[in-house]
Amino acid sequence: MNLALVTSRDTDQAVRVASPLAVRGMTVSYGQTPAIFSVDMTVRAGAMTAVVGPNGAGKSTLLKAALGVIAPLAGSVTVFGQPMAAMRDRIAYVPQRTSVDWDFPVRVIDVVMMGMYRKLGLLGRVRGQHKALAQDCLDRVGMADFAHRQIGQLSGGQQQRVFLARALAQEADIYVLDEPFAGVDAATEKAIIAVLQGLRDAGKTVLAVHHDLATVPDYFDDVVLLNTQVVAAGPVAEAFTEANLQAAYGGRLTTARVDPESVAG
Template sequence: MTLALVTAGAQPDEAARRASPLAVRGLTVSYGQTPAIFSVDVTVRTGAMTAIVGPNGAGKSTLLKAALNVVKPLAGTVTVLGQPLAQMRDRIAYVPQRASVDWDFPTRVIDVVMMGMYRKLGLLGRVRATHRSQAMACLDRVGMADFATRQIGQLSGGQQQRVFLARALAQEADIYLLDEPFAGVDAATEKAIIAVLKSLRDTGRTVVAVHHDLATVPDYFDEVVLLNTQVIAAGPVAEVFTEDNLHTAYGGRLTTARADPESVAG
């Protein structure tokens, strides 16, 4: 708990929050009487890759959903570049958990990617050849161009995840929020996804991902938020991703997923 107090004490100033592509303050969500997340303050750094890490039931997905107002928070505010979320929706792309949809739905890979452009197209905007070629380019970036006309149910789990990422790319957003993008995907997909995310970061975009594999945090991410209902620690991986903080976040449950301290330091 001391750690939580320390981070709470070192509050990022108002200027940092206004400049942040995603800043949440005092965010609390509860299903029933127990809070899923409680008074969470997070200020995401621009142009960085941030991991949200924590044990099962720590509220990682809930934090993303509440930041997007998909789940209604009990309390707290969300700002995007200092503006209220509602005005900045177009700047954010969300990649939900793969298991959240019915993959027998009658739609093809290319149709799913086109959904990323529905905001831009509006209700009746014509789909033009440029839109289609843009969607194909997004599929190509995740290595799925050959699958454009397949029904989505024919894809493997990793391929489904890549299609979801392609849909987010089609939004041409500045901020990408991903919920467990590496859950249950093959190694090739993990490599493909991380390459795309790093290229987004290298072109100034901001990436935030709920992540469950502690071993890969230092390789993949620049910043980390350790969450267990409350924020245990948040900041650059080199400073925050320490044995002590992990122990506080995971309690005694950190056994197999234990991070190697040397790799953390390096």
């Protein structure tokens, strides 16, 4: 029995070392009931993974707990087998757009520069190379002409692109996005997915909370179906099935936007 335990632990260690983001036993509670309960998630390197589930399923909570943005009751996170604290430079995070005050007195370029905080440190001088990188990141999301605008003057889609540019400026290996397509225009959605697919093609890993079931098979390689606990996880072709979706949404699927044609199985 001991032997079996050791073996399974060693196997999991190997799995964790290969995974850009491995979550084990993650439990978070905001009050009496848990928001997520004992969640295991192993993100595949070089893939685009969607976290999908009904409202209140704990999707954002899972991302925040995985990144240490909120403190979990229990659970552990590893990045390529290492503790998160030692691997922060390799992770970029795009929070929900609605989580910040867009009247804050900063310009677009200042927001993108925030992505270089770990490179610049407390007092490191902003040099030409940093400014060039920030401008390049804006260019990649099609916002190069907006560098000196105040952020409050942007539309929702433009704000989301600026957040993505800030994540690009982190020059990370893993990109974690919370509802990147929520409330954005079609052009922005196309621009963002193109950037994310470009990252994936360059060997980076993308993990995003996604609310539009119809586009999951088009946009993503893997899927995690979440409803407080993990209902199913794996490649879209295997995990994104009618049965699993019904289990995750618990009969509420009719209210979710789903295109039957796009559901595998």
